[in-house]
Amino acid sequence: MKKFALIAMTAAAAIASPAMAQTVSGEIVLTGTVGAKCFVDPGAGPTFSGSHNFGQLDQANGTLRTDLAASFGTKTFTVKCTSGNAALSIAATPMATSGAAVAGYDNTIDYNATLTVDLAGGGTEFVTDLTSSAGATTKNAGGPLANAAGNVRITTTGYATNNNTDLLVAGTYGNNTPAGNGVITVTISPI
């Protein structure tokens, strides 16, 4: 009786230890920007404006009033800047009238205008321009402007005629008429 041999053959395969299944990563890189800018709040516009009408500029004796600075008070605005610093500029022009001034009279009023800003880190920075010197006066804030309402203020001091005994020539002074007459120009730029 024949026997059938069943030969089970097994492949002597080298059983390699499985390679450690690897972890793979995919990456998505995100980028964005915030542009350095300053804007007026509310409205996000580029400009702010104001005016002040002193009314009568002279006292009963015809000389310059002594309370004009108090009358002007403080003009307050809100300017927000995203930059770490801001360039401040202020330029003030005298108030004048067209009528000629003879000796003992004056038709021009000089003053000082000061721009003050609040800083984000606390404290303030200010820059002052004199109408007696042409051009603007500039200064860097030295840090970011405070993100707060009313962080920009304009004040005036030192209203004067050439001589404090001068009588003021009658007429309308300032009012940006002609253009540039009695105007305070403030510029705040991101840096």
Place this chain on the structure above:
Amino acid sequence: MMRKLMILTAPIALLASPVLAQDAVSGIIDIRGVVSGRCMFTIPNKSISLGELSLTSNGKLDVSKVNGRNETLEGWCNNTAASMTVTTTQLTTATSAPTGFDNRVDYKATALTGSISANDTSLSAGPGGASTVGLFSGSIVVTLSSASSPNNGLMVAGGYSGNVVVTLTPTVAPPS
């Protein structure tokens, strides 16, 4: 007397003794191999440029610049136990943020392949929870959402960067 010879003839059938048919025999050879659990990204890198991040109206974070933005990676896993995780890193700029300002944008990123998703928020460190994706091959859509800034303040000017990392992990299974 005549003999009669009777010859009995009988058909003589040839009766051949049957040769026993041999049964089929068989041999068995075992062969074996292995496919390791693997995952791979065929498109592993993408970028999203978010543009200007702040609102022109008030300088604060414009969440619409982040929320809903998406990009698609391509990958596959060959293991039924493969998993996917997402790790997000917040968007930041180098300049510090004083009071009232922010220099950071947080967000949530969700990776979706088929019907399986995994997500993570940059508000917490480390990856989000793992989701089992199993065997798959195809797109992994990464979508951003829930953008926010810590103080809802003015955004500090500068370039911001962050990233989303999607990780596919095959689970090691011993070959059977």
